[in-house]
Amino acid sequence: MSAYVVSKAHIDAIVTFAVGGKRRVGTVKRMAEDADHSKYVSSSDYTPSQIGAALWAENHASVDYRYKDITPVPVYFFRPTCNGSTSTKPTRMLTPLDIIKLCQSLKYQSCEHPGWDASFAHNFLDRVISAAIGALPGYDNAFWGIDD
Numbered sequence: 001m002s003a004y005v006v007s008k009a010h011i012d013a014i015v016t017f018a019v020g021g022k023r024r025v026g027t028v029k030r031m032a033e034d035a036d037h038s039k040y041v042s043s044s045d046y047t048p049s050q051i052g053a054a055l056w057a058e059n060h061a062s063v064d065y066r067y068k069d070i071t072p073v074p075v076y077f078f079r080p081t082c083n084g085s086t087s088t089k090p091t092r093m094l095t096p097l098d099i100i101k102l103c104q105s106l107k108y109q110s111c112e113h114p115g116w117d118a119s120f121a122h123n124f125l126d127r128v129i130s131a132a133i134g135a136l137p138g139y140d141n142a143f144w145g146i147d148d
Helices: 008-019 048-067 096-110 120-134
Strands: 027-029 040-042
Touching: 008 048, 008 096, 008 120, 027 120, 048 096, 048 120, 096 120
Parallel strands: none
Antiparallel strands: 027 040
C-alpha cells in the first residue's frame, strides 16, 4: 500500500463542508491534547483551522510512518473553498458525493500509522461522510423502513 500527503485545498474542501451548510458535523471525539476531558465534544468546540490542522497532521503522520521518515507538518490555516476550489480557476460546485470521496481518499492516505483508528481525524471524517450521505439528493425522501 502507498500513501501520499493530500493538498491543502483537499483539506479545505472537507472542512468547508463540515463547518457550513445545514448538515453540520456534530459530536466528535476530543483531540488528543484534550484527552483529559470528556471523550466527545461538539465539532464547533474547535476552529476550522484546528480541525484542518488535525486532519493534515494525521495524513503526514501516516506518510511518515509508511515511509519511515519524519517531515515537518506545514502550518495550516483554514481558507473556505468557493465552488470547490481555493484557486482562481473556475470549477464546478462540490457535491455531497465529492465530499464523501474526498473523505475516503484522505482516510486511505492517513490510515498507515498505529494511532489512526482511535484518532480525532478518523472519527471526524466518518462523521463528515455521514453528514454528506444525508445531504445526497433524494436522501430525505427515501424510505427509513418498510412495513409488511
